[in-house]
Amino acid sequence: MPHFADRLATACRTKGNSLCVGLDPRWDLLPLDLRQRHDDGKLNGVAHACEEFCLRVLDLVAPLVPVVKPQSAFFEACGPAGMSALQRILAKARQLQLITILDGKRNDIAATATAYAEAALSAVKVNDKLLSVWGADSLTVNPYLGRDAVEPFITCARRSQGGLFVLVRTSNPGAGLFQDLRCESSGSTKPLYQLVGEAVAVWSDENLAECGFGDVGAVVGATHPDELAQLRQMLPRVVFLVPGYGAQGGSAADTAAAFRADGLGAIVNSSRGIIASFAPQETDWPDAVVNATKAAITDLASATPMGQLAKFV
Amino acid sequence: MPHFADRLATACRTKGNSLCVGLDPRWDLLPLDLRQRHDDGKLNGVAHACEEFCLRVLDLVAPLVPVVKPQSAFFEACGPAGMSALQRILAKARQLQLITILDGKRNDIAATATAYAEAALSAVKVNDKLLSVWGADSLTVNPYLGRDAVEPFITCARRSQGGLFVLVRTSNPGAGLFQDLRCESSGSTKPLYQLVGEAVAVWSDENLAECGFGDVGAVVGATHPDELAQLRQMLPRVVFLVPGYGAQGGSAADTAAAFRADGLGAIVNSSRGIIASFAPQETDWPDAVVNATKAAITDLASATPMGQLAKFV
Numbered sequence: 001m002p003h004f005a006d007r008l009a010t011a012c013r014t015k016g017n018s019l020c021v022g023l024d025p026r027w028d029l030l031p032l033d034l035r036q037r038h039d040d041g042k043l044n045g046v047a048h049a050c051e052e053f054c055l056r057v058l059d060l061v062a063p064l065v066p067v068v069k070p071q072s073a074f075f076e077a078c079g080p081a082g083m084s085a086l087q088r089i090l091a092k093a094r095q096l097q098l099i100t101i102l103d104g105k106r107n108d109i110a111a112t113a114t115a116y117a118e119a120a121l122s123a124v125k126v127n128d129k130l131l132s133v134w135g136a137d138s139l140t141v142n143p144y145l146g147r148d149a150v151e152p153f154i155t156c157a158r159r160s161q162g163g164l165f166v167l168v169r170t171s172n173p174g175a176g177l178f179q180d181l182r183c184e185s186s187g188s189t190k191p192l193y194q195l196v197g198e199a200v201a202v203w204s205d206e207n208l209a210e211c212g213f214g215d216v217g218a219v220v221g222a223t224h225p226d227e228l229a230q231l232r233q234m235l236p237r238v239v240f241l242v243p244g245y246g247a248q249g250g251s252a253a254d255t256a257a258a259f260r261a262d263g264l265g266a267i268v269n270s271s272r273g274i275i276a277s278f279a280p281q282e283t284d285w286p287d288a289v290v291n292a293t294k295a296a297i298t299d300l301a302s303a304t305p306m307g308q309l310a311k312f313v
Numbered sequence: 314m315p316h317f318a319d320r321l322a323t324a325c326r327t328k329g330n331s332l333c334v335g336l337d338p339r340w341d342l343l344p345l346d347l348r349q350r351h352d353d354g355k356l357n358g359v360a361h362a363c364e365e366f367c368l369r370v371l372d373l374v375a376p377l378v379p380v381v382k383p384q385s386a387f388f389e390a391c392g393p394a395g396m397s398a399l400q401r402i403l404a405k406a407r408q409l410q411l412i413t414i415l416d417g418k419r420n421d422i423a424a425t426a427t428a429y430a431e432a433a434l435s436a437v438k439v440n441d442k443l444l445s446v447w448g449a450d451s452l453t454v455n456p457y458l459g460r461d462a463v464e465p466f467i468t469c470a471r472r473s474q475g476g477l478f479v480l481v482r483t484s485n486p487g488a489g490l491f492q493d494l495r496c497e498s499s500g501s502t503k504p505l506y507q508l509v510g511e512a513v514a515v516w517s518d519e520n521l522a523e524c525g526f527g528d529v530g531a532v533v534g535a536t537h538p539d540e541l542a543q544l545r546q547m548l549p550r551v552v553f554l555v556p557g558y559g560a561q562g563g564s565a566a567d568t569a570a571a572f573r574a575d576g577l578g579a580i581v582n583s584s585r586g587i588i589a590s591f592a593p594q595e596t597d598w599p600d601a602v603v604n605a606t607k608a609a610i611t612d613l614a615s616a617t618p619m620g621q622l623a624k625f626v
Contacts, residue, residue, distance in 0.1 A: 026424065027439055043437070043444050073421055073428040077437050079446050080397040087393060107418050107455055109485035111339065112386045119390040124356070126340055131356050133392050142420055144457040144480060148487030167457060172422035174461030178509060183494040184502060192505065196491060 003209035004138060004163035005239060009264050011066035011099050016313035017297045018263070018306055020067035020101065020241070022271025023057065023089065025050035025074050029272070032280040047078035051085035055092055057275055060289050062096035064297065067267055069101040069241075070136075090135050101241065101267075102136035105167060109149045117156035138163035140219060140241070143196050154203055154216060163215045163239075166200045168231065169193040171221025171244030193227065194234065201235045211264060213239045220258065222250025222268070229257035232265075240266045246273030246296065252303035263308030270296050316522035317451060317476035318552060322577050324379035324412050329626035330610045331576070331619055333380035333414065333554070335584025336370065336402065338363035338387050342585070345593040360391035364398035368405055370588055373602050375409035377610065380580055382554075383449075385417040403448050414554065414580075415449035418480060422462045430469035451476035453532060453554070456509050467516055467529060476528045476552070479513045481544065482506040484534025484557030506540065507547065514548045524577060526552045533571065535563025535581070542570035545578075553579045559586030559609065565616035576621030583609050 001007070012018040027035065027046055030053050038049035058068065070093075075086035093100045106116040115124075120139040123130035141153050143166050150166065157164050169179055179193040197218060204214025217239035220228050232240070240258045244250040245268050258266035270292075277292035278285040301307040314320070325331040340348065340359055343366050351362035371381065383406075388399035406413045419429040428437075433452040436443035454466050456479050463479065470477050482492055492506040510531060517527025530552035533541050545553070553571045557563040558581050571579035583605075590605035591598040614620040 024425065026428075027437075039440065041439075041442055043439075043446065046437070046439055046444075071421075071425055073419075073425045073432070076396075077428040077432040077446060079432075080393050080400060083389075083396045084393040105420050105455070106386075107420075108384075108386055109483065112337065112384055115339075115386040115390040119386070119392075124340075124359070124390050126354075126356075126359055127352065129354055131359075133356065133390060142418070142455050142457050144455050144491060145483050145485060146487040146490035146492065148485050149483070151487075170422065170458050170462070172458060172461050174459040174464075177459035177512065178457060178505065179459065181496040181498070181505065181508065183496045183505065185494070189497060192491065192494065192496065195494065199490065 001161040003207070004157070004161055004215045005209035005213035006211050007137070008066070008099055008163070008239065008267070009211040012264060012309055013312035015064065015066040016310040017065065017301060018067070018267050018309065019065045019293070019297050019300060020069050020267045020269040021057065021061045021065055021274050021293065022069045022071060022269045023054050023275065024071040024271045025053055025275070029276040030280065031278070031282070031285045033283060043079040044081045047081035047085050050074065050078060050082065051088060054085070054089045056286065057289055058089065058092050058096055058098070060286055061293050062098055064293050067099045067101060068093050069103050069269055071271070072102060072104040087134060094135065100136045101138045101140065101165060102134060103140045105140050105142045107142040107145050107149060109145060110152070113149055113152035114156065117153040121162040122156045122160040138165060140165045140167065142167050143199065150203065157215060158207060163217060165217040165219050165241040166196070168197045168200060168218040169220045169224055169227050171223045171248055171250065175221065194231070197231050197235055201238055204238045208237060213237055213265060217241055219243065222254045223248060225254040225257060232257050242266055242268045246270045252299045255300065256304040259305040261305055263305045266306070268300055314474040316520070317470070317474055317528045318522035318526035319524050320450070321379070321412055321476070321552065321580070322524040325577060325622055326625035328377065328379045329623040330378065330614060331380070331580050331622065332378045332606065332610050332613060333382050333580045333582040334370065334374045334378055334587050334606065335382045335384060335582045336367045336588065337384040337584045338366055338588070342589040343593065344595070344598045346596060356392040357394045360394035360398045363387065363391060363395065364401060367398070367402045369599065370602055371402065371405050371409055371411070373599055374606050375411055377603070377606050380412045380414060381406050382414040382416050382582055384584070385415060400447060407448065413449045414451045414453065414478060415447060416453045418453050418455045420455040420458050420462060422458055423465070426462055426465035427469065430466040434475040435469045435473040451478060453478045453480065455480050456512065463516065470528060471520060476530060478530040478532050478554040479509070481510045481513060481531040482533045482537055482540050484536045484561055484563065488534065507544070510544050510548050514551055517551045521550060526550055526578060530554055532556065535567045536561060538567040538570060545570050555579055555581045559583045565612040568613065569617040572618040574618055576618045581613055
């Protein structure tokens with residue numbers, strides 16, 4: 001299998017864009033008809049509604065976008081049945097040739113980090129058998145625990161030609177509490193998020209793909225366009241996963257600096273802007289999902305170098 | 314239900330110690346007999362073996378210790394069946410009056426953080442019903458995303474009289490990469506972990522229990538005893554969850570500074586030192602688990618203020 005960044009680049013060129021559809025299924029935002037059909041007063045019903053909804057969304061968006069990002073929290077919130085749904089959604093995304101980012105923001109040390117990483121990305125070894133668990137192409141990870149906590153994730157990702165996206169500058173309003181602290185480094189001071197970004201660049205450069213990007217990406221929010229532009233300058237070979245576009249307030253123009261001139265290098269996520277682009281009682285919600293996806297692609301293509309990708313289609 | 318810190322204090326006084334048994338079930342370390350009985354070449358067999366093992370460990374340690382800490386990673390690594398096992402293990406721990414810490418190191422923003430927190434600690438609202446998912450008393454969380462990312466966890470914890478343990482100074486050798494960076498703060502510089510600790514103290518002080526501790530604790534590794542002592546001075550009303558004792562190299566004396574003089578304020582975790590205290594082929598492994606638990610209690614009681622708790626039994 002090719003390097004993760006090359007697979008990502010191929011998928012983006014094939015679809016002519018680099019939009020990622022975030023699968024964050026929330027009961028209150030699901031189509032009403034679907035809720036009524038599955039409601040059994042228990043978590044199993046919620047899990048089944050989330051699953052049917054996400055599988056349908058995959059069918060709708062697979063012809064349009066290269067990447068999807070299931071958010072682990074919403075599946076965990078449905079209990080074990082939600083985790084079965086997550087497993088089937090990831091499997092279907094693979095069948096549809098979508099690149100998957102499991103958004104788990106996982107972090108731990110040593111054998112525990114390995115357990116998370118093997119489960120998400122490669123396989124768990126049981127006696128002499130290798131068993132796939134969640135089967136994602138990539139995983140989001142939190143860097144606070146340091147070098148030896150991130151390395152087991154890198155090792156597993158490389159074993160399966162997968163990728164990671166390390167949180168660098170997140171899109172929430174309070175992100176700066178720690179991420180913006182100015183830290184001493186080689187005689188000067190820099191914000192913490194830049195030092196995390198520099199660590200990501202070292203990891204990423206260890207394994208560059210033909211397209212020029214590495215397999216350890218960075219999460220950088222669209223809601224901080226200046227920081228985004230600075231980080232792109234500092235980390236020219238790191239793929240950025242950009243949340244915060246759309247419902248969280250980031251505009252297409254705010255994401256422009258994340259891209260390399262040829263349109264590669266950034267994956268822009270939209271979750272609510274697509275999967276909650278309709279009122280729950282609307283029965284033609286699949287049209288709304290398709291239209292919102294197409295509108296986001298047009299919006300991003302017109303305001304960013306992502307427009308360059310359309311010529312490959 | 315009483316405040317989380319009071320429930321914890323009562324449990325520690327009832328058992329006369331504050332040892333936490335970490336439930337990190339790893340296939341390769343499980344008793345051989347149990348592995349052979351459940352091995353079906355699939356993840357379901359692994360999940361069933363982990364479940365039988367952990368349920369047995371709960372029966373063995375419930376008369377001895379106040380707290381258990383299931384590690385989410387090892388259950389996730391068994392797929393959906395592993396998550397069902399986790400659910401039943403947490404339920405049984407509750408029945409046995411054990412305080413539970415779900416070790417998930419979760420982190421995200423806004424509605425996603427709420428989804429993690431409701432699932433772990435309180436309940437998910439579906440129409441007008443509140444449905445419990447994992448049902449833990451407390452959860453470990455990672456602070457990198459900042460204030461508004463931690464607050465949904467705090468809100469949910471308070472709704473259910475639960476608690477949180479925020480990663481401050483972790484026990485791994487590479488923890489210092491970011492946690493030890495000196496950061497500017499009010500005209501001087503401090504290591505990042507101390508600034509995270511100060512934020513935890515503010516959250517903790519918002520809701521103090523009768524015992525004098527708050528409901529937002531801190532994870533501080535035993536492998537850095539000087540930092541541990543400093544943090545205890547700085548954060549006198551924050552409960553510390555102390556990993557790193559035993560198999561990771563921290564001694565009982567290394568944990569001493571984590572305690573308040575009356576023996577409260579610190580929960581010391583041991584995972585492998587207890588649940589892998591035997592060779593897999595040993596059939597009398599339950600005796601090994603009980604003996605290792607008793608030995609850890611004796612070790613900690615002799616070298617730390619935890620010994621004060623024995624007088625309540």
